[in-house]
Amino acid sequence: MAHHIPDGDFVDYMTGRSLWLRRVAYLLCQDWHQADDLAQTAMTKLYAQWPRARAFDHLDAYLRTILVNTYLSETRKPWWRRLASHEEVGADLPAATVDLDTSLELRDALAALPPRQRATIVLRYYCDLSVQQTAEELGCSQGTVKSNTSRGLVALRLRLESQNEVTA
């Protein structure tokens, strides 16, 4: 049975971007298994456009846009669920990177954000995008990015305050 032979430049490109793509996906969904699915889908969609996309000047941005759009699309589907429990996530955590409690609090706080606010926060503060760049990748206005950023940060603060009060 005939099989398609992948384009070599695609394999080379993705080999160098897989880790980055997976991490961004993880920040969006806070679950490594779902992150793998999101990243896999983004790679698949990129390859579907590869004959045209390989010449793009900002291929990383294009791939990231595919990923974010895939994530936002998936969150609108009824079967989208966060499957990972805290125990499962905790088992994956190293001892040395960040404080476990703090990490769990932050992850929960991030997970509590609506998908578009979460995507905005990740693009702004992890991917170092400007308001304009974030707006372009999310396909919305700069004003929406600003409001989502502000609301997202306020929500994070309130969530963390609440968790700290419970802990105290």
Add this chain to the structure above:
Amino acid sequence: MTAANENRDSNDNPDSYDKEWAQMPHQPQQDPDPAGVLHALAQETAPPSAMDVLRAARDGFRLRRRRQVVRTLTGVTTAGALAAAAVLVPAQLDRTGGTAHHGSATSQTATVTTKATATATVSCPAAVGAAAAPVGADFTVKVAARFGWLPANLGNEIYEAPGNYSLNQGGMVYPQAYNAALRSTSNADPGIFLSVVPPTSDDPSCSGQEMAPHGSGILPTLSATSATSSKSSGPEVNGHPSTWALHEGVYTLSWQTSDGDTISLSEGSPESSAQADLTHIADALQVGAIPLPLPIQIKGVPASAKMEVGQIAQNNPQAGTTGATYDLQIALTFGNGNTADQAGISVAPAGHGTGIPSGEVGACKTSDGLDICVTAPNDKLVTDHYMPSLKALLDDVVSLGTNQADWSPNLVTGTN
């Protein structure tokens, strides 16, 4: 912070965001900014990656090919919800005589403008029966075939789009055909393509016109002369001889019914079970003008509207048995010629409607368990034909509820 601050728009005020974050009471000395927090989270130890670049390339290649097929079928560049395309049941409302009759697209030589990106040599099927009679004269929505059996992994997402591709923009001529696509649960690619092509002397394969690429669901068979294709005898399908075509790892099973319809079934993934699956699907396939029950009816459309059903696409018609969410999209045109305008009706279970798309206008309601929206690019364009508003059209859309036993294939009733 990082370079992002330098790139930020002058109207932005990042300081306010950073100040907000700094004021948060959670150990600010350890988490000076959101970027630090996110980078720390991203550095967490992860389980082994399940990402597979080669699988992405394989699936992406199939997706690329399917998109070309959809573009070929629809003549547009957006795949979107119409991962499947079909041609059936266009009808034009004519209240002058109190009856509806077909639009031009229902003729046996409905024309479609395509952008075929590949060429293939096809065998010309011999017409062995009368041409299929036009359907839909009473606005009854019918499909040319229904699946009687499907592999388990194809049960969740089914796209069917009986509709009118009478885009008379020149170019190649297609016979009126019905196509359906079924997306696999992997969500990566439509898994099954079905096409039913009635016999016609205008079959492009017989006239030397440019052909759609294989896999479009339109071409019945491939020539064995293609470097990447082969053809062989297939099993008997309900008493009819069939042919296997293998092209780039994808099998297509084709046969002709006693009415002369040419049926093609192809499986999007080159799995080892493809031939067995396709044979089983073929044996259980119902072929004929089969009424397609819909959850809405349109009543009271004024004759002056010259309404025409452009296209019907439904996702998950088996919803309820699979747990997935049903949705229906209907494209309507009003008026004709250069003055024709379009509107759309979307239907989904209550709470699952997508509302009015960005950049469009319209009105929505929830009725009898269904979210129903009528939308258009511009309210005025439609109201030129349909008085007094899109809301009036919405008021004429009657919900038949969520019980499929109550649904009706008669899309338009009670015209005046």
